[in-house]
Amino acid sequence: MTDLVGLLTVFVLAMFVGFEVITKVPPTLHTPLMSGSNAISGITVIGALVLAGHVGEPWLARTLGFLAIVLAMVNVVGGFLVTHRMLRMFRRK
Amino acid sequence: MTRDLLYLLAASLFIVGLRMMGHPRTAVRGNLVGALGMLVAIGATLPGLGLPLLLVAMVVGSALGVVAATRVKMTAMPEMVGLLNGLGGAASVLVAGGEGASGGAAGVATAAGGLIGSVTFFGRYVAFGKLAEFLAVSRALKPWQGAVKYGFSGLVAAGALASAVGGNPAAGAAGLAIAGLLLLRRETFPGMNVAKAAVLLLALAAAAMAAGGSGYWTLVAVAGVLGVLLTWSIGGADMPVVIALLNSYSGLAAAATGFVIGNTVLIISGALVGASGIILSGIMCRAMNRSLVNVVLGAFGGAAAGPKADEVYRTVKATSAEEVAMLLESARRVVIVPGYGMAVAQAQHAVRDLANLVEKEFGAEVVYAIHPVAGRMPGHMNVLLAEADVPYGKLKELDEINAAMESTDVCIVVGANDVVNPLARTDPSSPIAGMPIVDADRARTCVVVKRSLGPGFAGIPNPLFAKEKTLMLFKDAREAFVEIAAAVKAR
Secondary structure, three states, rough: OOOHHHHHHHHHHOOOOOOOHOOOOOHHHHHHHHHHHHHHHHHHHHHHHHHHHHHOOOOHHHEEEEHHHHHHHHHHHHHHHHHHHHHHHHOOO | OOOHHHHHHHHHHHHHHHHOOOOOOOOHHHHHHHHHHHHHHHHHOOOOOOOHHHHHHHHHHHHHHHHHHHHHHHHHHHHHHHHHHHHHHHHHHHHHHHHHOOOOOOOOHHHHHHHHHHHHHHHHHHHHHOOOOOOOOOOOOHHHHHHHHHHHHHHHHHHHHHHHOOOOOHHHHHHHHHHHHHHHOOOOOHOOOOOOHHHHHHHHHHHHHHHOOOHHHHHHHHHHHHHHHHHOOOHHHHHHHHHHHHHHHHHHHHHHHHHHOOHHHHHHHHHHHHHHHHHHHHHHHHHHHHHHHHHOOOOOOOOOOOOOHHHHHHHHHHOOOHHHEEEHHHHOEEEEOOOOHHHHHHOOOHHHHHHHHHHHHHOOEEEEOOOOOOOOOOOOHHHHHOOOOOHHHEEHHHHHHOOOOHHHOEEEEHHHHHHHHHHHHHHHOOOOOOOOOOHHHOOOHHHHEEOEEEEEOOOOOOOHOOOOOEEEEEOOOHHHHHHHHHHHHHO
């Protein structure tokens, strides 16, 4: 139970940090911010790695893990790259 | 111990990166800092796992990501972001489900992971379909496209039936509903095949697990229906809100997965993404003067209210490229109001060319009025104009542009409709009443570039088009701007 409470604490505090960090984004950056944060949500790849990498897991779980790795990596790599492409177009005069 | 410290480092990098992404000058570096955080997190996870196969999966995924990210056109960006986001949601579903299959920490968190991830994924699927215009539009399919289409729906239906036979009628009904809903589609977007493959994989996984009798996949199926329904009723102009909202969900799905496997870096990053998505959807809602609930329930009143189109459009005046060039010649200040039509016609470069020409030849000041919900995702117009090398100092927000509208000589509306409809100010019974708009009707002259008098998303006529000071240029946006530029050069 304390474990769950600990994780919950982390979650709630991180939400607050998120709200604080991302207030007042200029509209120019809405799309890159969205696709950049989207790439970060690919962090679920960590879970996929753990799942697929544990030799003791049932085959079904590991297969799902492998699929998840592929999907999440597309999300991560594609997300950061596309954001980079977009941001490089924004320039000042 | 070291691993947890590295996770802490990764989470900190995400926070710093996101913060830097909030400012134009530091945004590029912010994105790289975020990527570095991801690298640290993955690097910390790998040691001690069965490596070779993992690396193969990672390389495959990365390669697909690189191809998708480098090939996509800027005009297809809403679809691209949606696609990536949906894949992230699907990954969360699989991880949470796989953990359940291995008898890991089940319970509320697993359920939440499956639920949110599935809503994200199926919601995205429909949103993507609408954006790429392959859903709900009938067109002849190539044989293999037909095979995928019916194959996928058939698989979902089979999985549903299997679970129904296995004593799970709810999952059966849900699966059948998804299968039916997904039958409506067509394709125009290359990335579609990736989406389809992913959907197929998810369906296979769901069918396999449903056969195993796990309640988890029931939940996934139900949430899938929810995701489809949620997005199905949402029209074009609400798309920015939904896209931001689904982005937030994908973060929350990752966080839920973090709860399942007891991993704090997932929880922190998921929460950050969740928060950013919520903030963005809030901004979008405010820009339409509507509540989130109102948008999600698709409660737009339709065309019934307000004046009839024929009545309103009796005094519409059409114009020519030459006449517009003449207007521009004597203008001191020009405002361009872009909308989704500019994206569709891929007219951003032509628009930029004309703006530069007018500044150079006639010495006028040209700025752009960016409505927050113009286009199909938050900041859509900004991205397109940035692609066309328009410096972002020229992109003005509503308050600034409206304050100077009365001293604007020519206001050119290109492919926008509802966001310049003065009914929002004047008619309290209108479905868009109270929505902040660009006051194009207050400029000295207004030129509207539009292919026809067809209504915008709100389905109501726009009195701006019939104003005495308004001239309509009935043309494709790109053609129109090229012709005006030619006429300017000829003067």
